[in-house]
Amino acid sequence: MKKINILFFILLFLTELPINAINEEWKSGCIITNKGDTIHGFLAYRNGMGDWKECLFKNNLSDKEIIYNPHQIQGYLYNIGLYYKSIDLKAEGEENRYFAECLVEGAISLYRLKMSGERSFESYYAINTSSGKIVSFPTQNQSYIQKERIRNSIRAILNYNEQLKKDIKETDCSRSSIIALFKKYHTLTCSQFSCISYQEPKHKCNTYISPFVGIQFNKNYCIIQTSGINYSLNNNSPLIGGNFQMSLDKISNKLLFEFGINANQIKINGYQSPILKVNFSAIQIANNIGVEYVYNINNKTHLLFQGGYNQYLMCPTKNEVTLSKGRIEVKTYHPGYYIGTGLVFSIDENHSIPVRINYSRLIYFQKDLSVLNDNVSLSVGYTFNL
Structure with missing residues (x-):
């Protein structure tokens, strides 16, 4: 019984360890400066917990972190293919510059903005590169009516393409299905060449x-x-x-x-x-x-x-x-x-x-x-x- 008590004391000690970090996961990647230069190092992955307003970067894991806001760099990219780009968007009625997750970048680009913590917000943004038109559609609380609104928004931003009519009608409005729709649109409209400069890889x-x-x-x-x-x-x-x-x-x-x-x-x-x-x-x-x-x-x-x-x-x-x-x-x-x-x-x-x-x-x-x-x-x- 004494051995068991000693082990429980150790367990209790472990749970009381001083933890002064904010629980970042450091993954290899790079930042893209406003001049277009690429600097490789390590990025903190936080899945919406502040990564929309700042980028935490280290040249080496032993270095002190450097904090960049969306006005200071063009974006940051993880080696696994996750890409956050600095763009101007309207969220909850407020227009500002955010780090948005890039899902497809091309003639019509697709981004996702997710904010967790004190502010909770999540939405997709489709941007027509030539006209600058932006269409947003939220991803939270997807009821039947909300899904129909998303489908109508996708139809509009994809120029009511007849070849996508059935695909849009049958989409379940999930992240992967929306990405697939935008990829197919580019495949249909760019027969001679690829007009997608970036597409998030499957993880x-x-x-x-x-x-x-x-x-x-x-x-x-x-x-x-x-x-x-x-x-x-x-x-x-x-x-x-x-x-x-x-x-x-x-x-x-x-x-x-x-x-x-x-x-x-x-x-x-x-x-x-x-x-x-x-x-x-x-x-x-x-x-x-x-x-x-x-x-x-x-x-x-x-x-x-x-x-x-x-x-x-x-x-x-x-x-x-x-x-x-x-x-x-x-x-x-x-x-x-x-x-x-x-x-x-x-x-x-x-x-x-x-x-x-x-x-x-x-x-x-x-x-x-x-x-x-x-x-x-x-x-x-x-x-x-x-």
């Missing part, structure tokens, strides 16, 4: 695999239902396993879906009492399904939180549990839940070393015996991008 979710090793501390509370007597049985053993993770956002790696499996050995024998005798050993295989959230403390160190559902399968090599009434068979399948925290130390953009502390609990009942099982594990792994 795939990042996937990671993370093998790990560690140690697991097991605490079992056995309650004999006929007498109400409580016994505790302890076991510590090496742990080995692996996690598969996939980012839930195609750009950000802050929130990840995870699926993991691990194994350790349970061995409790020689315990005797007037009522209970245990000689039990098994290979315990655990499967966990949940989510992991990563908070960036600095460029190289990140704090993680995780939680979800898990299930345990015990493969007994000895299953001799005897009560005063006789021998019983311990159930081999048990569901439960888990939570955890830890630190991730980045090596580069695709490799890192996670150190995790996990707590899981499962409760199972069977005739004459109830068991409450607490597991605390400490593990170190190596994560790489698939």
Whole structure:
């Protein structure tokens, strides 16, 4: 029990670490100056949390960040293809210069402006390069009526092209479908050459695999239902396993879906009492399904939180549990839940070393015996991008 208390103290300490950053994700990219020069370095990705009004840039990750507003640079571009351009737009009745996300740039360009935080706003803007005409259509709260308005706006900006009539009618007004409409328009109207100078590439979710090793501390509370007597049985053993993770956002790696499996050995024998005798050993295989959230403390160190559902399968090599009434068979399948925290130390953009502390609990009942099982594990792994 002392070991479990020590681990919980460490977990609490991790969650109280001083965090003075604003949780930026630094990704390689470049800024484009007002003179048209390109300066390569690293950009903070914030998904609408201020990136519409300022660009955070570093020449190197160890440097202090430089802040640019939309009047100081033409735009900024991530190496993964995400492009923000400085343009004059009207948002919520106010005209100003913003960093808008460029989706298609050509004869008729398509931009998206997203503002989160104190101001919440999101809208598409289609701009005719030759006439300068701007048509905007919001993306939030897309009811049937709102979608019809979006379709009518697209028809107008695309010059009521007859070849797109069916496509516009059938569009679901999603981001990808609107981009596809603008791309098709340019393909139809520019037969001799391409009049698209930029189109946002399709992004795939990042996937990671993370093998790990560690140690697991097991605490079992056995309650004999006929007498109400409580016994505790302890076991510590090496742990080995692996996690598969996939980012839930195609750009950000802050929130990840995870699926993991691990194994350790349970061995409790020689315990005797007037009522209970245990000689039990098994290979315990655990499967966990949940989510992991990563908070960036600095460029190289990140704090993680995780939680979800898990299930345990015990493969007994000895299953001799005897009560005063006789021998019983311990159930081999048990569901439960888990939570955890830890630190991730980045090596580069695709490799890192996670150190995790996990707590899981499962409760199972069977005739004459109830068991409450607490597991605390400490593990170190190596994560790489698939």
